[in-house]
Amino acid sequence: MTRRRTAVLLSLILQCGMLAVWPLLASADGRNWVTYAGTEAGWHYSKLDQINTQNVDHLVLKWVFQIGDLGKFEATPLERDGVMYGTGQNNRAFALDARTGKAIWRYAPSNLPADLRLCCGTVNRGFAIQGTRLFMATLDAHVIAMDTRTGNVLWNTKAADYKLGYSFTLAPLIVKDKVIVGVSGGEYPIRGFIDAYYIDTGKRAWRFETIPAPGEPRHESWSGDSWKIGGAPAWMTGAYDPELNLIYWPTGNPAPSNYGGQRKGDNLYSNSMLAMNPDTGRLKWFFQFTPHDLWDHDATETPVLIDGMWHGKRRKLLLQANRNAFFYVLDRETGQFLSAKPFAEQNWASEITAQGRPVFNPASIPTKKSIRVCPGALGAVNWNPPSYSPATRLFYVNARENDCTIFTGGPETPTKGQFFFGSSFSPPYNEQGWGVLRAIDPASGDVKWGFKMYSVAWAGVLSTSGDLVFTGDMEGNLMAFNGNTGENLWHFQTGSPVFAAPMSYEFEGKQYIVIAAGSGLFAFGLPDAN
Amino acid sequence: MKPIGRFVLVLSAMAACFWPSPQHAQESPRPPITPDTIERGHAFFADNCGICHGLDAHGGDKAPDLNTGHFKHATSDEDLFRVITHGIPGTIMPANDLPPEQIWAIIAYLRSTVVADKLSTGGDKDKGKQLFWGAGKCSDCHMVNGKGGVLGPDLSDIGATRTIKYRDPSKELTTGFHEPNADYVVPISNSTVTLITKQGERITGVPKNEDTFSIQLLGTDNEIHNFLKKDLKDVIHEQKSLMPVYTEKQLEDSSLKDLLAYLASLRGGSN
Numbered sequence: 001m002t003r004r005r006t007a008v009l010l011s012l013i014l015q016c017g018m019l020a021v022w023p024l025l026a027s028a029d030g031r032n033w034v035t036y037a038g039t040e041a042g043w044h045y046s047k048l049d050q051i052n053t054q055n056v057d058h059l060v061l062k063w064v065f066q067i068g069d070l071g072k073f074e075a076t077p078l079e080r081d082g083v084m085y086g087t088g089q090n091n092r093a094f095a096l097d098a099r100t101g102k103a104i105w106r107y108a109p110s111n112l113p114a115d116l117r118l119c120c121g122t123v124n125r126g127f128a129i130q131g132t133r134l135f136m137a138t139l140d141a142h143v144i145a146m147d148t149r150t151g152n153v154l155w156n157t158k159a160a161d162y163k164l165g166y167s168f169t170l171a172p173l174i175v176k177d178k179v180i181v182g183v184s185g186g187e188y189p190i191r192g193f194i195d196a197y198y199i200d201t202g203k204r205a206w207r208f209e210t211i212p213a214p215g216e217p218r219h220e221s222w223s224g225d226s227w228k229i230g231g232a233p234a235w236m237t238g239a240y241d242p243e244l245n246l247i248y249w250p251t252g253n254p255a256p257s258n259y260g261g262q263r264k265g266d267n268l269y270s271n272s273m274l275a276m277n278p279d280t281g282r283l284k285w286f287f288q289f290t291p292h293d294l295w296d297h298d299a300t301e302t303p304v305l306i307d308g309m310w311h312g313k314r315r316k317l318l319l320q321a322n323r324n325a326f327f328y329v330l331d332r333e334t335g336q337f338l339s340a341k342p343f344a345e346q347n348w349a350s351e352i353t354a355q356g357r358p359v360f361n362p363a364s365i366p367t368k369k370s371i372r373v374c375p376g377a378l379g380a381v382n383w384n385p386p387s388y389s390p391a392t393r394l395f396y397v398n399a400r401e402n403d404c405t406i407f408t409g410g411p412e413t414p415t416k417g418q419f420f421f422g423s424s425f426s427p428p429y430n431e432q433g434w435g436v437l438r439a440i441d442p443a444s445g446d447v448k449w450g451f452k453m454y455s456v457a458w459a460g461v462l463s464t465s466g467d468l469v470f471t472g473d474m475e476g477n478l479m480a481f482n483g484n485t486g487e488n489l490w491h492f493q494t495g496s497p498v499f500a501a502p503m504s505y506e507f508e509g510k511q512y513i514v515i516a517a518g519s520g521l522f523a524f525g526l527p528d529a530n
Numbered sequence: 531m532k533p534i535g536r537f538v539l540v541l542s543a544m545a546a547c548f549w550p551s552p553q554h555a556q557e558s559p560r561p562p563i564t565p566d567t568i569e570r571g572h573a574f575f576a577d578n579c580g581i582c583h584g585l586d587a588h589g590g591d592k593a594p595d596l597n598t599g600h601f602k603h604a605t606s607d608e609d610l611f612r613v614i615t616h617g618i619p620g621t622i623m624p625a626n627d628l629p630p631e632q633i634w635a636i637i638a639y640l641r642s643t644v645v646a647d648k649l650s651t652g653g654d655k656d657k658g659k660q661l662f663w664g665a666g667k668c669s670d671c672h673m674v675n676g677k678g679g680v681l682g683p684d685l686s687d688i689g690a691t692r693t694i695k696y697r698d699p700s701k702e703l704t705t706g707f708h709e710p711n712a713d714y715v716v717p718i719s720n721s722t723v724t725l726i727t728k729q730g731e732r733i734t735g736v737p738k739n740e741d742t743f744s745i746q747l748l749g750t751d752n753e754i755h756n757f758l759k760k761d762l763k764d765v766i767h768e769q770k771s772l773m774p775v776y777t778e779k780q781l782e783d784s785s786l787k788d789l790l791a792y793l794a795s796l797r798g799g800s801n
Contacts, residue, residue, distance in 0.1 A: 115627065370585075408576065408585065415629065424576035424585055430769075432718065454742045475741030491743055 030465075031506040033079045036126050036171035037385060038462075038503060041305040042239035042248075044387040045463050046504035050511035051526060052466030056480045057490045058526055062512065063101030065521040067092055069108075072499045073516040074123040076171070076460070079505035084514075085148065086521065087124040087171075091138045093151060098507050101523060105151040113140050117165045117417055119187040123499075125237070125383075126171035128179055130199055137168030137181045143197055145179075155202030159183070163417050165190045170237050175247060175278035178205050182234025186252040186298065187421065189229030189414035194238075194249050194274070196281060206281030210234055210251050210269045218268040226263035229414050231255030232270035236300040236383050240278065241316070244333060247278045248305065248318060252298035258366050258377070259294070259409040259422025266291035271299040273318065275335060285335030290324050290358060294366055295348055295407070296377040297324040302385040304395065305332060306442065319442050321386050321397040323379030326352060327445050341445030343438055344380035344399040348373055366409030366423050376405025377425050382458065385501045389463035392483040394439040394448060396469050398457040403433030437461070437471055439486060449486030460501020462513070470513060472498025478515045478522070494522055560607070561631060563638045571639030574632045582622070587643055592622065597643040600797065602687060610637050653784070658792030661785055668789075671772070674796060680752055681736060681772060683720060687798035722772050723747055725757060726764040736772065 030047025037044050051059065067073065069089040077086030077096075083104065084096040093107040116122070116139050128135040133154060134146045140162040145154040159181070160166035165188025173180045178196040186192070192210035197203065210232040212219040222230055231254050238249035254263055254270035271290040276283055289299045304319040310329070318332035325346035329338040337356030349358040364373045378400065386397035409423035435457035439448040459472030468489070469481040474497045480490040496518025504513050513524045561567065576585045582593035589595030594602070603618050604610045614633050617625035626633075662668045663678075671682035718737065725733045725747060735749035745765060747755045750772065759765060781789070 410573075412577075418627075418629070419577070421577060424573075424580045426581045426585060426590075429590065452742075454740060473742060475739075477741060477743065479742075488742075 033503045033505045034129055036237045040240040042302045044385050045389055047465050048504055048506050048511045049466035053482050059524045060527050062523045062525045065101040067519050072121045072123050074499045075126045075516055076501045076503050078127055078129050082507045085127050085134055087126055087136055090122045091124055107151040118167055123169050128172040128174045130174050135172045135179045137172055139167050141166040157202040159195055165417050170235055173237050175240050184233050184235035186231040186233040187419050189420045192232040192234055194234045208281045221266040221268040223264035239303045239305050241305055246275045248303040249274045250300045252300045253293050253296045256412055256420045256422025257296040258407050260292050287330055287335045289322050295373050304388045321381050325375050325380035327440055344401055345374055366407035368410050370406045370408045372404050372406050374404040376403055384458050385460040387461035387463040391465045395442050396439050396461045399436045399438050400456040401434050401436055403456050451486050459498040462502040470502045560634050567635050567638045568642045571635030575636045575639050596640050607637050653787030653791035655791040655795045658788035661789050662792055689794040689796040720771050722768040722770055724766040725762055728763050
């Protein structure tokens with residue numbers, strides 16, 4: 001590993017290309033996986049290289065853990081010093097012996113309501129951890145702290161009334177003494193928010209409402225009373241830059257998602273990247289990707305933070321492969337727009353201006369007459385996280401192609417706690433989408449390679465310093481690729497669609513790759529020497 | 531995508547879009563039906579059900595046509611209310627947490643779509659039955675109540691799940707007999723795939739499952755063929771059905787009406 005890392009650093013120093021990258025933001029210790037993305041910079045990257053392009057085809061299944069619940073298993077577990085901590089369907093949770101997959105404790109909430117207001121299943125994407133505390137954000141819009149050794153609940157704070165359409169599905173982010181969460185519910189007439197709670201007490205430290213109230217800046221981006229129910233949830237985990245002391249939190253669609261006549265204006269801060277002070281919740285800057293969205297193009301995709309040379313100048317960058325099909329590069333100190341380039345087919349925007357504002361294609365605006373828009377309501381990528389590898393200096397994302405939607409939009413009367421779409425939508429009958437795992441060069445936005453899959457994928461991506469990229473597909477495969485070339489090197493049939501992002505850890509000198517699929521958590525490693 | 535792949539995909543798509551929790555069927559009083567109720571019911575239907583059943587309830591490859599006037603899991607309007615609120619266990623039909631007023635409007639809309647003579651073709655169902663099991667050779671590929679072939683879809687309940695105006699209201703099923711690929715979008719599970727082995731052998735059939743790395747095919751020889759794609763020279767997908775074209779010479783109009791009358795009578799169970 002040392003030799004390889006030296007070689008990587010050396011190549012970084014030697015190759016003074018347009019974008020050189022300093023792996024400053026990776027977590028200090030590559031053995032453990034202690035945040036949702038493996039790093040606070042949103043990379044979904046592991047420094048481990050015991051499993052690499054030379055031996056990945058020897059991977060074997062080490063253990064399987066069954067969570068004992070149905071529905072989509074979208075979580076990425078954490079691992080620290082030989083113990084794995086995970087969540088799953090219906091806010092179940094567990095701690096495992098990371099060598100054997102044997103449960104240390106299991107948690108199933110006894111009081112989860114039967115009438116949850118969910119858009120997309122009883123999913124949860126994972127824990128946050130600090131010391132002997134684990135943090136989970138729940139489907140009924142609570143935040144709870146649990147003891148790492150027992151699963152005992154230490155505190156349980158209600159963030160919002162689930163009956164109005166609020167829920168949580170994301171893995172929280174810990175910054176210093178606070179646990180930060182963003183709310184789900186953009187399919188309902190809600191007003192979104194990002195909350196911070198003190199990890200010791202569960203008391204709320206601050207709340208940032210993602211829609212400004214009357215008198216607050218940019219309130220005028222909403223017509224009439226539409227701001228009260230304008231959505232703008234914040235349902236995926238943000239990233240943190242300790243040097244700038246800023247968190248970057250992405251937001252989702254305005255409500256109703258597919259009709260704009262009732263909410264004229266840009267609808268800030270929907271579909272935006274928010275840079276905020278984690279101590280106070282104060283907004284430093286924002287950038288809106290899709291103003292006045294009409295297609296459910298949430299911008300909640302993972303922000304990826306890297307430092308590099310941009311046109312000859314060293315800059316702190318933020319990368320995002322957006323659901324609207326464009327790959328964005330922003331300056332994360334100022335929020336300045338640097339570039340946007342499509343990474344998948346799209347027909348909703350005729351151009352992105354030099355300021356980063358899209359120009360709508362008039363033929364793509366939903367009306368009572370049905371229209372076909374690409375990407376459709378599910379986007380060119382959805383929540384499933386991308387990965388950034390400082391070893392290959394490439395950004396990997398599971399793009400959705402030919403996954404379009406027929407929208408038929410019109411005014412809709414909102415009802416509290418009921419769906420609020422403003423449109424009916426259906427997939428075109430005679431079309432079949434497919435997935436492409438794409439490697440994007442952040443410096444140019446160019447696609448370096450793509451691997452076409454049989455159908456659109458919902459799995460996240462993991463890259464490792466073994467020059468590997470892992471992802472899954474809807475047909476149940478966990479797959480490994482050469483990160484430089486896109487060559488498929490290995491696959492394993494898990495028996496169920498893969499809805500999660502893989503992770504990796506090392507314990508007792510052995511590297512593991514872990515993925516959730518179906519009701520199971522599957523751990524792979526190299527065969528033991530006999 | 532194949533039955534398994536498609537099923538899970540559909541299930542997940544359903545889960546992704548509509549996964550409210552069950553609500554007890556509320557015996558709320560049914561509001562009076564007016565043209566406005568029906569129009570509103572149509573809108574509620576399109577919003578909540580259209581993604582699978584089609585915006586006009588003519589069915590999709592995920593969920594049946596609801597214009598037949600016959601429902602597999604419901605007879606009365608109260609049954610429909612229960613099915614909509616509770617879903618159908620073991621299927622991808624989810625429970626729906628909608629206000630009773632909206633559900634009654636949807637039911638009013640569904641009832642309004644039934645045209646009385648849609649299934650009445652004027653044909654003789656007994657003659658149609660003879661044709662199906664005899665000269666028409668339909669049963670070579672299609673199964674009804676446990677008898678018949680395996681290559682085509684099982685038609686045991688076709689009369690309860692399809693109308694003559696299936697899917698595209700401007701096209702008639704009768705046209706489909708003559709041009710099975712021209713007027714209907716063939717679901718992938720009924721499409722045609724030809725495998726070419728490295729030795730040059732060609733195997734044609736319907737895909738039962740497929741992914742990036744392998745394919746499982748039911749061949750026209752009625753046998754299952756499993757291949758890794760790396761062992762094949764080519765995999766050719768055709769968005770057409772193996773259903774043969776019946777020209778008017780082969781299936782004259784009166785025989786076609788007989789056949790449709792027989793098919794319309796198939797409602798599952800014993801015949």
